[in-house]
Amino acid sequence: MAVLLRRVALQLSLRQTRTPPQKALLLATLLGTCRTKKTWPKSFSQEELKKRLSPIQFHVTQEKGTESAFRGEYTEYKEDGIYTCVVCGSPLFRSETKFDSGSGWPSFYDLVKEESVTVTDDFAYGMHRVETSCSQCGSHLGHLFDDGPRPTGKRYCINSASLGFQSASASSPPSNGDGTGAGAGTGAGAGAGPGAGAGAGAGSGAGSGPGGAVGGKTEL
Numbered sequence: 001m002a003v004l005l006r007r008v009a010l011q012l013s014l015r016q017t018r019t020p021p022q023k024a025l026l027l028a029t030l031l032g033t034c035r036t037k038k039t040w041p042k043s044f045s046q047e048e049l050k051k052r053l054s055p056i057q058f059h060v061t062q063e064k065g066t067e068s069a070f071r072g073e074y075t076e077y078k079e080d081g082i083y084t085c086v087v088c089g090s091p092l093f094r095s096e097t098k099f100d101s102g103s104g105w106p107s108f109y110d111l112v113k114e115e116s117v118t119v120t121d122d123f124a125y126g127m128h129r130v131e132t133s134c135s136q137c138g139s140h141l142g143h144l145f146d147d148g149p150r151p152t153g154k155r156y157c158i159n160s161a162s163l164g165f166q167s168a169s170a171s172s173p174p175s176n177g178d179g180t181g182a183g184a185g186t187g188a189g190a191g192a193g194p195g196a197g198a199g200a201g202a203g204s205g206a207g208s209g210p211g212g213a214v215g216g217k218t219e220l
Contacts, residue, residue, distance in 0.1 A: 040138040042088045049087065060161040061087050061139035064131075066220045069104025072160025080168040082112065088137040089164065092116050093156065099148075101155055105220055106163065108156040109148040117156070119144055132156060142220050157220055 050058055059065035074083070083093040083106070093108040093116075101107035111117055115135055122131040122143070130144040141162045148155030 040136060042137040044087065044137065053086065057086055057161045060159045064140040067159045067161050072105060074106045074160040074163055074165065075104065082166045084164040084166055085134040085137060085139055086162055086164045087139040088134060090116065090134055090136040092134065101157070103157055105142065106158050106160055108158065109152045109154055117141065132158070159220060
């Protein structure tokens with residue numbers, strides 16, 4: 001009900017606003033609250049995902065939730081390998097691009113490849129952020145900021161619950177999202193079973209808000 005009332009109020013304000021810049025901002029805010037889902041190359045039913053994912057993984061990836069800072073499985077993770085989408089198994093980040101941002105969430109300064117992640121303007125909670133989603137299945141990952149290290153200057157602030165992990169020491173390559181790759185298990189080892197889902201638990205205490213400011217940075 002609150003979202004509906006806010007949407008109506010924005011629509012009324014848009015009609016009454018005369019200047020183009022104000023109209024553009026109001027329209028962007030309105031679209032940010034009622035953005036329609038695009039068609040992704042990989043799709044899964046909500047019933048399947050609820051069975052395959054842990055509650056926190058489902059909340060983050062499908063409901064755009066945020067895990068608690070410093071509680072995620074991969075926040076302090078140091079092993080060499082590739083971080084994948086927990087839903088479809090697509091490769092997202094290499095471990096050598098991971099850095100300690102002090103934010104409380106896994107942070108990366110580059111992607112496995114440019115098309116690995118889709119970025120979208122996010123105007124929720126009365127602020128502008130850049131949302132990151134898996135380009136294969138559309139699962140919510142986190143947000144992108146422009147305060148990362150060189151050479152890119154970018155900081156992909158990602159929820160652990162949206163990630164799986166393929167160890168560099170494992171014999172099989174990371175999944176390409178067709179359900180045949182390896183899914184990350186709990187702890188440091190990567191499983192080799194079918195499916196791309198990660199093992200249970202990527203941190204407790206999910207929050208639905210945008211997160212707080214840590215070390216002067218705007219976070220998830």
